[in-house]
Amino acid sequence: MRALSGLLVAGSIALAASTAAAGSPGRDANAASPEAKASFAAFIEALRPDAEARGVSGHTFAAAFAGISGPDSDILGRTRKQGEFGRPVWDYLVGAVSAGRIARGQAQAARLSATLSSIEARYGVPRWIVLAFWGVESDFGASGGSVPTIRALATLAEARFRGTLFRDELLAALTILERGDITPERMKGSWAGAMGQVQFLPSSFLAHAVDFDGDGHRDIWGSNADALASIAAYLRNLGWNPALPWGYEVILPAGFDLARYRGELPEFAERGVRRSDGKALPDAGTASLFLPGGSGGPVFLITDNFDVIRAYNTSDSYALAVGHLADRLAGAPALAAPWPTQAARLDKAGVQALQAGLSVRGLYAGEADGRAGPKLREAVRSYQIAQGIPADGYATPALLQRLKSSP
Ligand code: CA
Numbered sequence: 001m002r003a004l005s006g007l008l009v010a011g012s013i014a015l016a017a018s019t020a021a022a023g024s025p026g027r028d029a030n031a032a033s034p035e036a037k038a039s040f041a042a043f044i045e046a047l048r049p050d051a052e053a054r055g056v057s058g059h060t061f062a063a064a065f066a067g068i069s070g071p072d073s074d075i076l077g078r079t080r081k082q083g084e085f086g087r088p089v090w091d092y093l094v095g096a097v098s099a100g101r102i103a104r105g106q107a108q109a110a111r112l113s114a115t116l117s118s119i120e121a122r123y124g125v126p127r128w129i130v131l132a133f134w135g136v137e138s139d140f141g142a143s144g145g146s147v148p149t150i151r152a153l154a155t156l157a158e159a160r161f162r163g164t165l166f167r168d169e170l171l172a173a174l175t176i177l178e179r180g181d182i183t184p185e186r187m188k189g190s191w192a193g194a195m196g197q198v199q200f201l202p203s204s205f206l207a208h209a210v211d212f213d214g215d216g217h218r219d220i221w222g223s224n225a226d227a228l229a230s231i232a233a234y235l236r237n238l239g240w241n242p243a244l245p246w247g248y249e250v251i252l253p254a255g256f257d258l259a260r261y262r263g264e265l266p267e268f269a270e271r272g273v274r275r276s277d278g279k280a281l282p283d284a285g286t287a288s289l290f291l292p293g294g295s296g297g298p299v300f301l302i303t304d305n306f307d308v309i310r311a312y313n314t315s316d317s318y319a320l321a322v323g324h325l326a327d328r329l330a331g332a333p334a335l336a337a338p339w340p341t342q343a344a345r346l347d348k349a350g351v352q353a354l355q356a357g358l359s360v361r362g363l364y365a366g367e368a369d370g371r372a373g374p375k376l377r378e379a380v381r382s383y384q385i386a387q388g389i390p391a392d393g394y395a396t397p398a399l400l401q402r403l404k405s406s407p
Helices: 033-054 058-065 071-076 088-097 099-111 113-123 127-138 149-158 165-179 200-206 223-235 265-270 304-312 316-331 349-358 374-387 397-405
Strands: 248-252 260-263 284-292 297-303
Touching: 033 058, 033 088, 033 149, 058 149, 058 165, 058 374, 071 149, 088 316, 088 374, 099 113, 099 127, 099 265, 099 316, 127 223, 127 304, 127 316, 149 165, 165 200, 200 223, 223 304, 260 265, 260 349, 265 284, 304 316, 349 374, 349 397
Parallel strands: none
Antiparallel strands: 248 297, 260 284, 284 297
16 A cells, blocks of 8 residues: 555655755665664664564564665655645646547556456455556556665655654564565665555565465566565455445536535436436446546546545545546546636645635644545535535635635
8 A cells, every 4th residue: 555645745744954964865775874774774774673573583684785875866855846746636647648548558457357357256346456456567567667665665764754664564574574475676666665567565566465376485576476465465455345336427407516525326317317328327336426626627426435445545536537447447437527627726825825714713623734535525515505506515716715704
């Protein structure tokens, strides 16, 4: 699981001064200053007792850190960069659900058809969802990352980026090496420690990765079967409901009351909500309306499975990309409604101001972090309902203006 997009892009996070100043630009650990190397070595040595307590042998420990003499200053630099938050959902979808990716995914679906059938039978997660995750995470295994995981995690852990999170992940990574699933040389991934074709952090690997091809190793780097089954196992473990879709694009009837945005799928059908592809809504299951671009854009009915996808990477855009890519791989058409690409949007500071204003009114209990997620959506809906305006849950400059100017 990544679930890190929200963590890693918060460019405001301060690193310890000693590590922030360490080393010169570039990927070469050996470019680090003698002080940085000494500090790094001391950090690794201090890790040893905790690793031993987890059953990591001296041999595994030594092999894991062989040739790593200092932090990766390139990774430290990345922690200070601003990420993609605030990027419009439609921009994200263009990149994540491209024609090329759909074609590559369909070719993989044909190539791996038998394996995918077995995975569906065992885990109850549709092949298209599994393939879509695989596509978004690593472009079907083509871009799982080439950064050595142990060094990446050690760099982030020593810098105390996100507190002790990466120290815990580093210990989990050592446990994986001890179990022999992968060698240190092949344990690679992103700069933030997300590994292989599925971009699992080590703790998620330990909890969810499976050996599906039966060779005795959970190999999310080299085995397509293991990678795909690990995705399915992860989703099933987090509560994927085989009886439900992730959601649908829908068309609302004129005058639809957005204040009643959650209910049973048959109720939505009775209220005149139609799938945009013309097919019938299922006759059971609970869903909520989701308007990621507001009333002027595509409208979706999403189920609890959407939240399961979202748990993998806590971003609405990500979850929508996976769901929509899955549909496209299965042959569904592009979204029917256009996105409001020209409409004014709130920037991060604007979202923070809105969160603060809603918080003062007792409608928002989360952090004023500038992230537009489900909590903010709920708060905006409550405010819109109180104001008697259409409750699409979408944060806009006009809504912030209204909030500022109303008592
Ligand atoms: Ca295997």
